[in-house]
Structure formats: structure tokens, C-alpha cells
Amino acid sequence: MFYREAGQFKTSYKSDQALFPILQDRIGMIAILLIAFVLVPAFANDFFLTSIMIPFLVFSLAAIGLNVLTGYCGQLSLGTGAFMGVGAYAAYKLTSIFPDANVIVMVLVSGVFSAAIGAVFGLPSLRIKGLYLAVTTLAAQFFLEWCFIRIPWLYNYNASGAIEVPHREMLGVVITGAEATPIARYFAVLSITALIAYLMANVLRGRFGRSWMMIRDMDIAAELMGIRPLRTKLMAFAVSSYICGVAGAMMVFFWLSAAEPSSFNIRLSFQILFMVILGGLGSLGGAFMGAAFIWILPVFLKFIPGIMGFNVAAETVQHATFMIVGALIIFFLIAEPHGFARLWQIAKQKLRVWPFPY
Amino acid sequence: MLYDIFIDPFVQMYQMPDFFLQVLWEGFVAGILYALIALGFVLIFKASGVFNFAQGIMVVFAALTLVGLHENGVPAFLALILTIAVMGVLAYGVERVVMRPLVNQPDIILLMATIGLTYFLVGFGEFVFGGEPKRMITEELGLPTGSTAFEMGERGLVILQHIDIAAAVIAVIMVTALGIFFNKTRIGRALRAVADDHQAALSVGISLNQIWAIVWFAAGLVALATGIMWGARSDVSFALEIVAFKALPVLILGGFTSIPGAIVGGLIIGFGEKIGELYWGGLVGGGIESWLAYIIALVFLLFRPQGLFGERIIERI
Numbered sequence: 166m167f168y169r170e171a172g173q174f175k176t177s178y179k180s181d182q183a184l185f186p187i188l189q190d191r192i193g194m195i196a197i198l199l200i201a202f203v204l205v206p207a208f209a210n211d212f213f214l215t216s217i218m219i220p221f222l223v224f225s226l227a228a229i230g231l232n233v234l235t236g237y238c239g240q241l242s243l244g245t246g247a248f249m250g251v252g253a254y255a256a257y258k259l260t261s262i263f264p265d266a267n268v269i270v271m272v273l274v275s276g277v278f279s280a281a282i283g284a285v286f287g288l289p290s291l292r293i294k295g296l297y298l299a300v301t302t303l304a305a306q307f308f309l310e311w312c313f314i315r316i317p318w319l320y321n322y323n324a325s326g327a328i329e330v331p332h333r334e335m336l337g338v339v340i341t342g343a344e345a346t347p348i349a350r351y352f353a354v355l356s357i358t359a360l361i362a363y364l365m366a367n368v369l370r371g372r373f374g375r376s377w378m379m380i381r382d383m384d385i386a387a388e389l390m391g392i393r394p395l396r397t398k399l400m401a402f403a404v405s406s407y408i409c410g411v412a413g414a415m416m417v418f419f420w421l422s423a424a425e426p427s428s429f430n431i432r433l434s435f436q437i438l439f440m441v442i443l444g445g446l447g448s449l450g451g452a453f454m455g456a457a458f459i460w461i462l463p464v465f466l467k468f469i470p471g472i473m474g475f476n477v478a479a480e481t482v483q484h485a486t487f488m489i490v491g492a493l494i495i496f497f498l499i500a501e502p503h504g505f506a507r508l509w510q511i512a513k514q515k516l517r518v519w520p521f522p523y
Numbered sequence: 524m525l526y527d528i529f530i531d532p533f534v535q536m537y538q539m540p541d542f543f544l545q546v547l548w549e550g551f552v553a554g555i556l557y558a559l560i561a562l563g564f565v566l567i568f569k570a571s572g573v574f575n576f577a578q579g580i581m582v583v584f585a586a587l588t589l590v591g592l593h594e595n596g597v598p599a600f601l602a603l604i605l606t607i608a609v610m611g612v613l614a615y616g617v618e619r620v621v622m623r624p625l626v627n628q629p630d631i632i633l634l635m636a637t638i639g640l641t642y643f644l645v646g647f648g649e650f651v652f653g654g655e656p657k658r659m660i661t662e663e664l665g666l667p668t669g670s671t672a673f674e675m676g677e678r679g680l681v682i683l684q685h686i687d688i689a690a691a692v693i694a695v696i697m698v699t700a701l702g703i704f705f706n707k708t709r710i711g712r713a714l715r716a717v718a719d720d721h722q723a724a725l726s727v728g729i730s731l732n733q734i735w736a737i738v739w740f741a742a743g744l745v746a747l748a749t750g751i752m753w754g755a756r757s758d759v760s761f762a763l764e765i766v767a768f769k770a771l772p773v774l775i776l777g778g779f780t781s782i783p784g785a786i787v788g789g790l791i792i793g794f795g796e797k798i799g800e801l802y803w804g805g806l807v808g809g810g811i812e813s814w815l816a817y818i819i820a821l822v823f824l825l826f827r828p829q830g831l832f833g834e835r836i837i838e839r840i
Binding site: 235241289292293294295296297299300301303304307308310311314315431435438439442446480481484485486487488489490491492494495498499502 | 574620621624625628629630631632634635636638639640641642643644645646647649650768771772774775779807810811813814817818820821824825828830
């Protein structure tokens with residue numbers, strides 16, 4: 166009833182190629198953006214911003230990055246955490262070498278380093294496929310993690326071995342470092358995430374996105390049709406690592422404010438992979454839904470015993486959270502292996518034909 | 524610099540043969556244990572095409588159950604039997620709850636399901652037995668402890684831990700038993716049939732569910748043996764999880780479907796890692812053990828993408 170595109174005719178190429186050709190989608194998008202840019206900052210408290218919204222947006226961006234590689238190009242990767250780390254360390258080095266430059270620009274530039282390293286580790290993808298490739302991306306994970314520990318130049322020879330985000334301002338507002346307000350950080354994260362999501366939505370509909378999907382669906386057939394596999398796969402690795410790198414830089418600069426090498430360990434890689442799989446492989450909206458589920462659920466679970474009046478030790482809650490998350494992952498894989506994005510599609514289809522079942 | 528890389532390590536190997544032999548032995552033992560973990564992976568991959576990421580955590584879980592039961596007053600051998608029973612229940616549960624509903628899903632979904640299982644087992648194990656490291660009950664199980672030193676004339680001595688020798692012997696027994704099981708028994712033949720083609724196996728009356736439960740149980744037993752051996756060398760804790768990640772390069776070296784591949788791959792990784800760490804690691808600041816195995820496997824894969832003993836996959840459009 167509410168979601169029906171009957172009567173919405175496209176009369177120009179421009180409207181046919183629009184990002185959201187259906188009126189209801191456009192309204193929904195504007196509503197989401199309004200909520201994100203106006204309502205959330207207006208009403209949310211600091212806790213909600215710093216421990217739910219900022220990490221959620223950071224992880225969404227990382228999930229988009231991994232989705233480009235795994236969901237759209239079909240190359241399974243377990244090294245996401247390390248590529249995020251490359252972005253974070255690159256941003257840290259850049260902003261300590263150029264202290265006067267705009268920190269947002271530095272965050273965006275740091276992804277370039279991540280992209281270069283991602284492309285190098287993507288080289289074996291030409292010969293190795295599927296699960297074998299997944300194991301080789303673990304090489305990147307462990308090697309880069311080792312680099313973060315063993316190369317003191319990366320963390321400016323700190324005694325602690327960790328990176329600490331310096332105080333940086335933009336237009337007179339402090340946006341990084343300990344004094345930055347959650348609102349300022351939230352706006353920085355939200356703007357970058359929205360910008361990259363918008364750009365990717367267009368890239369993925371275009372020439373690159375389509376050649377990635379061809380490689381994913383059947384690489385040999387794609388090659389016969391004139392897609393160059395090496396170039397296309399490396400492009401996917403580079404773009405994916407760029408986005409992950411930016412997400413990693415944001416994670417350190419706008420959320421954690423300090424990070425150790427162990428922040429980028431394999432747990433992080435798995436977390437991002439879960440977001441992509443549960444959200445739906447090959448869907449941008451799914452990346453957001455998956456990130457919301459994986460990040461917000463444990464935060465939520467942490468507070469349930471308190472709300473219900475039980476007094477449970479923090480450790481027990483943590484163990485229970487592990488169990489519940491594991492069980493829910495298995496449950497969702499069984500119930501809907503194509504992820505939340507697929508559920509969303511089904512819901513839209515139901516609305517389209519409502520009140521009839523078919 | 525070049526001297527340090529290409530000549531000095533070999534000079535050291537020649538001048539201190541006792542140290543070199545000791546390193547070789549360490550590598551051998553580590554390799555055997557990696558191979559045992561990889562064996563669990565291979566068993567499950569062969570029979571169901573599932574890349575069982577949870578194998579590493581099953582190792583920890585088995586060892587933890589054994590030690591935890593003993594701590595609660597169960598005698599050692601009864602605890603061993605109970606742990607075997609627990610692994611059986613786990614195998615059945617996994618088959619029933621996780622694998623059966625996911626038949627025919629793509630590889631990546633099955634892989635994710637086993638990662639979900641990993642999370643669940645981590646939480647469950649810590650929930651029941653607590654998260655702090657525990658000591659493996661080596662003596663109570665009648666396994667040898669202590670060590671023997673072998674003199675090598677005037678050139679020093681090599682120390683062998685008895686538990687390592689036991690680990691090697693048990694590994695050999697286990698591989699032989701699995702080999703016989705796979706090749707000579709009725710269930711073994713059924714397993715190979717299932718590995719070849721699920722549908723064809725079903726149509727000649729082999730019960731897929733039963734086979735999967737058996738395979739997961741066998742993998743659980745391998746996990747238990749590995750857990751005991753590894754736990755005897757260090758404490759039993761979830762830090763052992765890292766060891767499972769070492770089994771992955773072993774797997775891609777040997778090929779996902781080959782039992783001999785797992786053994787040979789394990790030995791190559793074990794030797795390569797220890798020798799690399801002790802003779803070349805110092806040049807780049809040490810700690811290269813964490814990734815050397817992966818780099819060895821990666822370089823190797825570039826020349827032989829299907830692994831040492833893996834089957835070449837023929838692709839058609």
C-alpha cells in the first residue's frame with residue numbers, strides 16, 4: 166500500500182539511472198539522513214553517541230569495504246583488521262608529519278596507503294581461489310600485525326608502543342584528541358561514512374562494480390568476455406582496502422583516541438566478516454544492518470541483566486554474550502543465509518503486493 | 524647484511540650441531556602437533572566439504588573439559604572417558620543443529636557457521652570451566668614426563684622431553700589407525716563415497732547424517748589427543764586458539780583433502796618455522812614465528828595452487 170511504484174513512470178534517461186528511482190525509497194533515504202544528521206545529535210546523550218553510534222558507523226564503513234571485496238568480487242578475505250590498522254597507522258604518521266594539515270583530509274589520504282598494501286596482498290588472488298585465498302589473507306593479517314609491533318617508526322618510538330591521537334582542530338572545533346566533543350566526532354564520522362557509501366553506491370552500479378560481479382559469478386566466463394581478471398581483482402582489493410583503511414583511521418581518530426597493535430587483531434577481522442555475512446553479501450544496506458546487529462547486540466546484552474534486576478558478574482555476562490552471539494550467528498545463517506538485506510527485500514516485495522500474498 | 528642472511532646461519536648450524544639438532548627436534552614436535560590439528564580439519568573437509576574453523580577451539584574445549592572434570596573430583600581415566608562422551612555429544616549436536624539445516628549452502632556460509640560455533644564454544648567453555656589457564660593432568664593419565672639428555676661426544680647434548688616423544692608416537696598411531704579406518708572398514712568406504720559425491724552416496728543407501736556425526740566425532744577425538752599433547756607442553760587455556768591458526772597454512776600446504784598432506788605439511792611448517800625463527804628471526808627483530816608459516820605457504824601456493832597432495836580442480840563453464 167505504502168510501497169508501490171505503480172504509476173511512477175520514468176520518462177528520461179536521467180530518471181531511469183537515478184540512484185533511487187522509486188519515490189518511496191527517496192523519501193526513506195531523506196528520512197534516514199534527517200534522523201542521522203539532525204535528530205540523533207539533537208537528542209542523543211554522550212554515551213549513546215560514543216559507544217553506539219560512532220562505532221556503529223565506523224564498522225558499517227569497514228563492512229562496506231569488505232563487502233566490495235567479498236560480496237561483490239567474491240574474494241574471501243580474513244585480513245580486514247590488518248588493513249584497518251594500516252589506515253590507522255598511516256593517518257597517525259601523516260598527522261604527526263604534517264601537523265597543520267586538515268585531519269579529515271589526512272584520514273581520507275591514509276586509505277591510499279592501505280589500498281597499496283591491499284593490492285600487494287591481492288596479487289595471489291589470480292592463482293588462488295576461495296578458501297585457499299582466505300588463508301593467504303591471514304598472512305596479511307599476521308604479518309601486518311607483527312609490523313605494527315616491531316617497527317617503532319610507525320608509532321613514533323613511543324615507550325608504550327601504542328598510538329595516541331593528537332589534538333587537532335577543524336574550523337575552530339576540536340575534532341580529535343581527548344577534548345573533542347562526541348557531537349563533533351559523530352559529525353566527522355557520519356559525514357565520511359555517508360560520503361563514501363554514496364560514492365560506492367555509484368561505483369558499484371557502474372563499470373567497475375559490474376566487472377567485479379562478473380568475476381564473482383564466474384571468473385573464467387568473465388575472462389572470456391574480456392574482463393581482465395588481474396586488474397579487476399586488484400582493483401577490488403585496492404578499493405576495499407582503501408575503505409577499510411579509512412574506517413580504521415576513523416576508528417582510532419574519532420572513536421578510541423588511542424590504539425595498540427592488538428586492536429587490529431583477527432577478532433576484528435572476524436567481526437567485520439560477520440557483519441558482511443549477516444547483513445547480506447553484496448548489499449550496501451546490508452553492511453549497515455549487519456554492523457548494527459553485531460555491534461549493538463552485545464552492548465544491549467550487557468545491560469539486560471541489570472535492567473531485569475539480576476546481579477551477575479561481568480565475566481559471566483561476557484561468556485554468555487559470546488555464547489549468545491555464536492548461537493545467533495548460527496541461527497541467522499540457518500534461517501536466512503542471504504542476510505538481513507534479503508529479509509528487507511522480501512519485506513518490500515510483500516508491501517508491493519499487499520494485501521494479496523502474491 | 525648479505526653475510527648475515529646467507530652465510531652466518533649455516534656457519535652457526537655447523538659450529539653448534541647440538542643446538543641445531545635441538546631446533547630440529549623442536550620443529551619436529553611442533554610440526555607433529557600442527558599436523559594433528561590439520562588432520563581434524565581434513566577429516567571433516569573430506570567427508571562433508573565443510574572448512575571446519577572450529578577445530579582449533581575443539582582442541583581447547585576437549586582439553587578443558589578433561590582438566591575441568593578432573594578438577595571437580597572425577598578420576599583421570601573416568602574423566603577421559605567422559606570427555607570422549609562429551610565430544611560424541613558435541614559431534615551429534617553439531618550435525619543435528621548446524622550442519623543438517625545448512626546442507627547445500629555455499630562454502631562461505633558453512634565456514635561462517637563454524638566460526639559461529641567457535642564463538643559459542645569459547646563462551647560455553649569459559650562459562651562452565653572458568654577462563655583462567657589450567658595445568659594438564661599429564662601424570663594422572665599415565666603419560667611420561669621428564670626428559671632425557673643425549674650426549675653427542677664433546678659437541679654438546681640434545682634434550683628430549685618424554686612427552687614430545689609420546690606425542691610423536693601417538694600421532695603415528697593415530698594416523699595409522701585413521702588410515703586403516705578409511706581404507707579397510709565399511710564405514711571408511713562409506714566416508715570416501717560421501718566425500719566423492721553426496722548424492723550418489725545417498726542413492727546407494729549411505730546415511731549422510733550418520734556419516735557426518737561419525738566424522739565430527741572422529742575429529743573430536745583427534746582434537747582431544749591434540750589437546751592433551753599440547754596442554755602438556757603449555758597450560759590449557761584459550762590462548763591455544765592461536766595454535767589453530769597455525770594449522771591453516773599446514774592445510775593449504777598439504778591440500779585440504781589429503782591426510783598424508785596434513786602430516787607432510789605440518790612437518791614442513793614445523794621445521795621451517797623453528798629454523799627460520801632461531802637463525803633468521805633475529806635479523807628483523809624476532810617474533811617472525813607468527814607469520815612465517817603463512818609466508819611459506821603463500822610462496823608455495825604461487826607455484827602449486829592446489830597444495831602438495833591436493834586434487835587439481837578442473838573448471839568448466
